[in-house]
Amino acid sequence: xxxxxxxxxxxxxxxxxxxxxxxxxxxxxxxxxxxxxxxxxxxxxxxxxxxxxxxxxxxxxxxxxxxxxxxxxxxxxxxxxxxxxxxxxxxxxxxxxxxxxxxxxxxxxxxxxxxxxxxxxxxxxxxxxxxxxxxxxxxxxxxxxxxxxxxxxxxxxxxxxxxxxxxx
Amino acid sequence: xxxxxxxxxxxxxxxxxxxxxxxxxxxxxxxxxxxxxxxxxxxxxxxxxxxxxxxxxxxxxxxxxxxxxxxxxxxxxxxxxxxxxxxxxxxxxxxxxxxxxxxxxxxxxxxxxxxxxxxxxxxxxxxxxxxxxxxxxxxxxxxxxxxxxxxxxxxxxxxxxxxxxxxxxxxxxxxxxxxxxxxxxxxxxxxxxxxxxxxxxxxxxxxxxxxxxxxxxxxxxxxxxxxxxxxxxxxxxxxxxxxxxxxxxxxxxxxxxxxxxxxxxxxxxxxxxxxxxxxxxxxxxxxxxxxxxxxxxxxxxxxxxxxxxxxxxxxxxxxxxxxxxxxxxxxxxxxxxxxxxxxxxxxxxxxxxxxxxxxxxxxxxxxxxxxxxxxxxxxxxxxxxxxxxxxxxxxxxxxxxxxxxxxxxxxxxxxxxxxxxxxxxxxxxxxxxxxxxxxxxxxxxxxxxxxxxxxxxxxxxxxxxxxxxxxxxxxxxxxxxxxxxxxxxxxxxxxxxxxxxxxxxxxxxxxxxxxxxxxxxxxxxxxxxxxxxxxxxxxxxxxxxxxxxxxxxxxxxxxxxxxxxxxxxxxxxxxxxxxxxxxxxxxxxxxxxxxxxxxxxxxxxxxxxxxxxxxxxxxxxxxxxxxxxxxxxxxxxxxxxxxxxxxxxxxxxxxxxxxxxxxxxxxxxxxxxxxxxxxxxxxxxxxxxxxxxxxxxxxxxxxxxxxxxxxxxxxxxxxxxxxxxxxxxxxxxxxxxxxxxxxxxxxxxxxxxxxxxxxxxxxxxxxxxxxxxxxxxxxxxxxxxxxxx
Numbered sequence: 001x002x003x004x005x006x007x008x009x010x011x012x013x014x015x016x017x018x019x020x021x022x023x024x025x026x027x028x029x030x031x032x033x034x035x036x037x038x039x040x041x042x043x044x045x046x047x048x049x050x051x052x053x054x055x056x057x058x059x060x061x062x063x064x065x066x067x068x069x070x071x072x073x074x075x076x077x078x079x080x081x082x083x084x085x086x087x088x089x090x091x092x093x094x095x096x097x098x099x100x101x102x103x104x105x106x107x108x109x110x111x112x113x114x115x116x117x118x119x120x121x122x123x124x125x126x127x128x129x130x131x132x133x134x135x136x137x138x139x140x141x142x143x144x145x146x147x148x149x150x151x152x153x154x155x156x157x158x159x160x161x162x163x164x165x166x167x168x
Numbered sequence: 169x170x171x172x173x174x175x176x177x178x179x180x181x182x183x184x185x186x187x188x189x190x191x192x193x194x195x196x197x198x199x200x201x202x203x204x205x206x207x208x209x210x211x212x213x214x215x216x217x218x219x220x221x222x223x224x225x226x227x228x229x230x231x232x233x234x235x236x237x238x239x240x241x242x243x244x245x246x247x248x249x250x251x252x253x254x255x256x257x258x259x260x261x262x263x264x265x266x267x268x269x270x271x272x273x274x275x276x277x278x279x280x281x282x283x284x285x286x287x288x289x290x291x292x293x294x295x296x297x298x299x300x301x302x303x304x305x306x307x308x309x310x311x312x313x314x315x316x317x318x319x320x321x322x323x324x325x326x327x328x329x330x331x332x333x334x335x336x337x338x339x340x341x342x343x344x345x346x347x348x349x350x351x352x353x354x355x356x357x358x359x360x361x362x363x364x365x366x367x368x369x370x371x372x373x374x375x376x377x378x379x380x381x382x383x384x385x386x387x388x389x390x391x392x393x394x395x396x397x398x399x400x401x402x403x404x405x406x407x408x409x410x411x412x413x414x415x416x417x418x419x420x421x422x423x424x425x426x427x428x429x430x431x432x433x434x435x436x437x438x439x440x441x442x443x444x445x446x447x448x449x450x451x452x453x454x455x456x457x458x459x460x461x462x463x464x465x466x467x468x469x470x471x472x473x474x475x476x477x478x479x480x481x482x483x484x485x486x487x488x489x490x491x492x493x494x495x496x497x498x499x500x501x502x503x504x505x506x507x508x509x510x511x512x513x514x515x516x517x518x519x520x521x522x523x524x525x526x527x528x529x530x531x532x533x534x535x536x537x538x539x540x541x542x543x544x545x546x547x548x549x550x551x552x553x554x555x556x557x558x559x560x561x562x563x564x565x566x567x568x569x570x571x572x573x574x575x576x577x578x579x580x581x582x583x584x585x586x587x588x589x590x591x592x593x594x595x596x597x598x599x600x601x602x603x604x605x606x607x608x609x610x611x612x613x614x615x616x617x618x619x620x621x622x623x624x625x626x627x628x629x630x631x632x633x634x635x636x637x638x639x640x641x642x643x644x645x646x647x648x649x650x651x652x653x654x655x656x657x658x659x660x661x662x663x664x665x666x667x668x669x670x671x672x673x674x675x676x677x678x679x680x681x682x683x684x685x686x687x688x689x690x691x692x693x694x695x696x697x698x699x700x701x702x703x704x705x706x707x708x709x710x711x712x713x714x715x716x717x718x719x720x721x722x723x724x725x726x727x728x729x730x731x732x733x734x735x736x737x738x739x740x741x742x743x744x745x746x747x748x749x750x751x752x753x754x755x756x757x758x759x760x761x762x763x764x765x766x767x768x769x770x771x772x773x774x775x776x777x778x779x780x781x782x783x784x785x786x787x788x789x790x791x792x793x794x795x796x797x798x799x800x801x802x803x804x805x806x807x808x809x810x811x812x813x814x815x816x817x818x819x820x821x822x823x824x825x826x827x828x829x830x831x832x833x834x835x836x837x838x839x840x841x842x843x844x845x846x847x848x849x850x851x852x853x854x855x856x857x858x859x860x861x862x863x864x865x866x867x868x869x870x871x872x873x874x875x876x877x878x879x880x881x882x883x884x885x886x887x888x889x890x891x892x893x894x895x896x897x898x899x900x901x902x903x904x905x906x907x908x909x910x911x912x913x914x915x916x917x918x919x920x921x922x923x924x925x926x927x928x929x930x931x932x933x934x935x936x937x938x939x940x941x942x943x944x945x946x947x948x949x950x951x952x953x954x955x956x957x
Contacts, residue, residue, distance in 0.1 A: 023298070032296075037199035038192020040425070042374045043458040047875035050374055078192035091190040095182060098844050102672025103189025104196065104375040104425025126884075133882035136875075138374050138426050139672045140844055141851035142883040 007067050011036060012080025020067035027051045029067035030077065038078040038107050042136070049135030052108040052115075053077050059115035059134070076114075078107035089155055090114060093148040101139030108135045113149045123153050124162045176681035176691055177903065180840035183677040194423035197378035197395045202451035205380070206235055208441060209300035210454070211290040211307050212463060213282040216318075216533035216868025217328065218311040220280055220289065227306035228292050233299040235448060237307070239290040240279030247409050247443055249273035250434055250501075256648070257508070258592030265511065265588065267504060269340040272331045272531070274499045276409075276436040282311070283330055283498035284535050285870055286463025288436060293444055293452060316868035320472060320495035320530040330498055330531035339496060340504040340529040344511050346586035349524035352487035356478025360558055365937035366547040366917070368470035368495070369860040371540040372880060373671070375425020376456040377465060379437050381445035389416040392442050395424050397432040397669045398709035403701045405434045406442045414701075417442075421699035427671035428852070429540040429910075430465050432711040433501040462873050467862050468540030469938075470495040471510065471547040477555050478522075483563050483570040487522035490514055490551065494527065497534040504529050506537070508590050509544030509643075515585065516552050517602035517639050517806055518574040523586070533868040539711065541852060541913040549640045550918040554936060557637075557922045561929075567637055567922065568606065568616050575602045575639075582899075591647050593801035599896045605808035605830040606639060612828030612890055613810045627930065632815040633825075636923025638915035639809070643802035644833070644907025645717025645900075651707045652722030654683070654730050656791040658776070660754070660769025662687050662694045667707015668719040669699040673909065674841045675715060681837055682720045682903070686727045688751040689768070706796060713805070713907030716837060720903055721797030729793030737774050738766055740784040803898035803906040807831040809915040811887075813923040817949055820942030822858060822924055824887035831911055832894040835904035839893065842908055846891045849912020855881040857917035861939055928952070 018033035042050030081088035294300035757765025774782035777789035897904025931952025
């Protein structure tokens with residue numbers, strides 16, 4: 001087995017280091033080495049999206065990356081959303097719209113939604129549904145999630161999310 | 169109930185669970201890290217049916233970091249199989265169901281024979297999971313392949329036996345009847361005979377299962393954290409297997425990432441991990457990965473029905489005969505309970521005088537079958553509701569009309585069905601208006617007449633629209649019991665603990681609402697503890713749409729015991745008569761005299777043991793009460809569903825335009841939570857109806873062993889869903905509650921099948937199995953086109 005090496009990453013603005021063998025998944029490195037267990041693992045083959053984090057500004061499946069690939073990266077995880085007791089606006093909307101039940105998919109849902117909304121200023125309802133299909137929820141049936149993400153997009157971009165019919 | 173009016177039940181209070189879960193600050197089993205913790209990897213069968221000749225563990229044992237490697241032979245004299253696989257059933261149920269049940273015990277790790285792909289045969293414990301998996305790969309087995317028993321139908325006449333002591337591969341037979349089905353069929357003016365198949369799919373929570381255990385040698389006790397719905401059941405089995413007093417086994421379900429029934433019984437790993445922690449004297453963790461979950465966590469459904477229905481020219485059904493096989497896989501973790509549900513629920517909301525049902529629970533070389541959201545009800549709803557549509561076709565009546573003609577009318581309530589429920593009590597639907605629910609559902613999709621007009625117009629334009637209906641009733645809040653302990657200590661907080669084990673249902677919030685109303689206190693003064701055996705001596709758990717009814721009942725009964733003391737002590741201190749006292753805003757006071765009162769905190773202090781107490785003679789110290797609520801029988805939730813679909817004739821894709829469920833679960837504790845439960849269930853049902861399939865080949869190999877093949881519904885698959893809640897209170901408990909966890913998942917498969925058949929009626933479509941696949945639809949279209957030529 002190849003020897004471990006020291007990996008240094010910025011997590012939610014804080015530089016953290018830990019040892020990882022070359023084969024260690026980024027999800028395991030975050031959870032088991034750095035203790036950031038907010039990011040969950042649901043399938044380990046890149047389908048369910050529970051482990052979604054933001055790496056250098058782009059949503060990524062942390063189960064499909066090795067920790068060594070993240071050396072020097074700027075990572076955002078669910079733990080960085082709230083400011084102490086003050087929830088992030090999207091977190092508040094999730095609670096308000098009943099967008100979570102068991103909460104297992106929630107961290108991945110939040111990070112998926114943040115990437116989707118913040119990287120696209122002209123989302124339609126359909127874009128949100130398709131975009132949020134990157135993450136699976138087994139509890140809610142998605143209605144609350146779509147409502148919360150739609151409300152967040154409207155907050156961030158200061159305009160209503162267009163219905164499909166608007167596209168003609 | 170408190171003397172003040174209820175103020176929390178019925179309100180969509182924001183969930184107290186949300187804050188930690190939104191911050192990623194919940195604690196799931198996988199998040200736990202204990203000092204010196206070791207990790208388990210389990211080696212699982214790749215063969216459906218095989219004799220074990222030898223397992224070579226030497227190479228695995230030689231890997232650096234491996235603490236232990238074991239195979240079944242090392243455990244066969246050490247750990248007993250899981251006992252009590254048949255959920256207890258009272259004599260009156262047995263008398264009515266004529267059961268012959270021989271559910272096989274499930275060996276934790278077999279040493280002689282493997283019975284399904286995914287069954288464990290060896291395990292490795294190592295310093296981390298990566299090393300444990302490396303070592304697991306080095307374990308070599310010498311197996312002799314046996315002919316697989318591939319499915320329930322094949323099992324009936326198979327030479328091969330899954331369990332040598334079960335001839336014909338039959339684990340259980342049940343038989344129930346009301347009236348005289350045979351004669352009624354002979355005299356019925358018309359008969360319908362069909363075969364239906366409800367396919368195999370599963371709960372599929374986003375969190376797979378996991379177990380952590382830690383042994384404490386000082387007190388000879390063990391703590392097990394398991395992602396389970398039944399902590400007390402796990403405790404009993406761990407205590408039994410390790411020969412420890414239950415008092416020395418604590419089982420906790422921390423945050424659980426969905427369950428839906430799939431975590432509703434004891435699994436071998438619950439016991440194995442506890443055993444390993446005790447044996448090694450170090451904390452041990454096992455986390456199931458998704459591939460293991462698909463192979464090894466219980467599957468569900470998978471029933472084959474042969475039905476005969478007698479009816480007259482008006483579509484009035486006089487008799488149903490139902491013969492069905494359950495493919496239970498290699499074991500049956502809750503025995504014949506699902507089949508019993510199927511028999512009891514077949515007739516649904518319809519008034520049918522004669523009924524007969526025969527069932528065989530078959531052993532096959534597939535993953536064990538256990539309850540999943542609906543548990544025997546979606547299967548029979550499919551058979552019944554498809555039959556009604558076929559009767560309507562034959563008589564050229566609208567399917568809605570045939571339903572109305574057969575439905576139990578509100579004035580027939582309570583309605584005696586003539587069969588025993590699983591709790592041994594003869595079934596009596598308690599309350600509701602079934603025709604009204606169907607009327608509302610039809611209105612919800614724009615009205616029946618309006619739809620038929622639209623459908624006709626669309627057809628003229630070459631578009632295929634269909635309306636699907638589906639109705640069901642559901643026995644909820646089943647016993648045998650639930651436990652609760654209620655305490656008020658010197659902090660004045662009302663502390664409530666119950667055996668309920670939530671997996672996302674918002675129980676911490678809902679039971680705080682219930683307790684706050686019982687005590688007339690602010691909801692923030694209620695502390696709720698769940699899913700921890702150290703807080704309630706006996707508990708049952710959260711399965712079978714039961715906790716709203718059973719845990720609330722237990723909280724009420726234990727509160728009643730504590731209230732007696734509270735009133736006695738307050739009367740003593742306030743020098744008032746107990747009958748003049750009332751609970752108000754966290755205090756006990758004299759009615760009509762606002763200044764004469766004392767807070768619950770003050771009462772708790774007055775109740776303390778010792779010489780400063782202010783208890784009257786004969787009142788024991790402390791404000792603490794435990795009660796075990798034993799419901800008289802189940803409460804009956806019900807629903808009517810209507811959906812409109814359009815078929816894409818190029819691709820065979822079913823587009824659900826609109827889906828409506830009118831659902832009645834009695835009084836709702838928290839309407840927003842209730843709405844989420846029903847909607848979540850509906851989407852699971854849509855998944856089962858269209859996408860999800862645990863498909864096996866003839867060798868007993870699972871063909872859908874990853875999320876690339878087993879397709880869960882995503883946000884873009886979900887149609888507009890409207891759930892209309894009726895609230896007909898149940899007369900069976902003082903709150904009026906009925907259960908609602910499972911209901912949503914029951915109807916969608918048959919609603920979709922009915923809608924597709926309605927849309928493709930011009931092609932003579934008849935879909936009598938699930939799931940409804942695009943290729944099935946294309947085949948119907950091709951066959952219809954060929955017939956037209």
